[in-house]
Every structure is written in C-alpha cells, then in structure tokens.
Amino acid sequence: MSPESPESSLPPGGTEAEPPTAHSRRTFIAASAVTGAVAVAGPALLGAEPATAAGDASSSRVSVTVNGTRHTVTVxxxxxxxxxxxxxxxxxxxxxxxxxxxxxACTVLVDGRRVNxxxxxxxxxxxxxxTTIEGLTRGDDGPLHPLQQAFVDQDAFQCGYCTPGQIMSGIGCAREGHTGSPEEIREWMSGNICRCGCYVKIVKAIQQAGS
Structure with a gap:
C-alpha cells in the first residue's frame, strides 16, 4: 500500500506563493526612499521657503563713532x-x-580707554x-599730536609697524596717570612690543609729551 501523497502547497492558480516578507520588504524600501527624498529636498518639495533665522542670528547691526564720524554697519x-x-x-x-x-599693535582708545x-x-x-591713530590729527596737514611729535623728536621708531599702537597706548598711559618715572612707563607700556627694540626712545617720547 503506497503512502498517501502530501497535499500540494501550491495555491489554486498553480504558482508558488510569494513569501509573505517580500512584499513588506519592498514596501519598506520604497517608503524609506520617499522619506529620504523629502528629508533632503525638505522645503522645496513642500513649497516652503528655506529657514534663514540661523543665518540672520550670526550677524548684527552696530553703530560706532570713529574719530568723530558715526558708522553703522552689519557685521x-x-x-x-x-x-x-x-x-x-x-x-x-x-x-x-x-x-x-x-x-x-592694534591698540586704540574706546571711550577714552586703551584696548586691544x-x-x-x-x-x-x-x-x-x-579713536584711532588717524583721529589724532586734523587732515593731512594738521598739527601732530604732542606724542606723535615726541616720537619724531626722539626718533622712537624704526620700521614703524608698532608705532600707531605704541602712540595710542602711550596716550592711554598718560591719561591713566602712569608717566611718573621711566620705570612706571615701562611697566604700564609692557603690553606693547617693539621688535626693533626702540624701548628707551619710546619711554623718552612719552616722558616728553607728558612733561
């Protein structure tokens, strides 16, 4: 007696049934692709304008008076x-x-006090x-500030690169009342470096202007 034949696993149509996970896998992949496209395109697909708040927050409008002239800029x-x-x-x-x-070298005066x-x-x-170095004289033919003239008289510069900062710092030093002696001047001017080594003459110039 022959064994009974197992029941056929084929559906009535005679074709093998698609694994139940195949359809869900393809659906997941398709849905993921659409979601990714929306995430990348974002506002463009939805017809919205790109957000600009972050860009706007990175700059500000500022008004400062430099050498008597008011400047308003966005920076x-x-x-x-x-x-x-x-x-x-x-x-x-x-x-x-x-x-x-x-x-x-970048020393200027802000509200009368020297800053870097x-x-x-x-x-x-x-x-x-x-106030910057340009604000110490009136026009190209104007008289020099006493400390500028003292730098010329004492030959207190060589390459001149540090000179604007030295002069502005020297003015601040005098306004702060720190020109009583060469030692005091050297102490309170120690934040200004002269790579040419004109320190002795710089001190003499500050003394001359302060006398």
Missing amino acids: DNRTSLLDLLREHVGLTGTKKGCDAGACG GCLTLAVRLDGAQV
Whole structure:
C-alpha cells in the first residue's frame, strides 16, 4: 500500500506563493526612499521657503563713532574691532600684529580707554566712541599730536609697524596717570612690543609729551 501523497502547497492558480516578507520588504524600501527624498529636498518639495533665522542670528547691526564720524554697519558677530576698523571703515593705521592680544599693535582708545582691537568684539561697542591713530590729527596737514611729535623728536621708531599702537597706548598711559618715572612707563607700556627694540626712545617720547 503506497503512502498517501502530501497535499500540494501550491495555491489554486498553480504558482508558488510569494513569501509573505517580500512584499513588506519592498514596501519598506520604497517608503524609506520617499522619506529620504523629502528629508533632503525638505522645503522645496513642500513649497516652503528655506529657514534663514540661523543665518540672520550670526550677524548684527552696530553703530560706532570713529574719530568723530558715526558708522553703522552689519557685521558677523565674531568680527573684532580691529577688523571693523580696517575692513569696514577703511582705517588701516591700526595694525594687525599677532591677532591674539600679545603685541599691542592694534591698540586704540574706546571711550577714552586703551584696548586691544583684536580682542574686542565689534558688536559689544554699539554707541561707543573710538579713536584711532588717524583721529589724532586734523587732515593731512594738521598739527601732530604732542606724542606723535615726541616720537619724531626722539626718533622712537624704526620700521614703524608698532608705532600707531605704541602712540595710542602711550596716550592711554598718560591719561591713566602712569608717566611718573621711566620705570612706571615701562611697566604700564609692557603690553606693547617693539621688535626693533626702540624701548628707551619710546619711554623718552612719552616722558616728553607728558612733561
């Protein structure tokens, strides 16, 4: 007696049934592709404008008075006072030396006090009064500031790159009352580096202007 034949696993149509997972797998892949396209295209597919809030938040409008003239500019929030002066206002007398606050070449006066321009954020100076080396004289033929004249008289520079910062720092030093002796001047001018080594003459110039 022959064994009974097993029942056929074929459906009535006579074709092998598709594995139940095949359809769900293809559906998942298709759905993932559509979702990815929407994520990449984002607002373009949905007809929306791209968000610009992040870009707007990275810049600010600032108004400063430089050498008596008011300037209102929009700058990146990371812009230093030094770069504002040189790149936005066009005053290149203030020099970029180390750009790290170590040499003093970028010294300017903010509301009468000396600061390193490279370490000062422009956006924090809205409404401030800034004086640079260009603001010490009136026009190209104007009289020199007493400290500028003293630098000439004492031959207190060689290459001249640090000179604007030395002069602005020297004015601040005098206003702070730190010109009582050569030792005091050297102490309070120690943040300004002269790579040519004119320190003795720089001190004499500050003494001359302060006398």
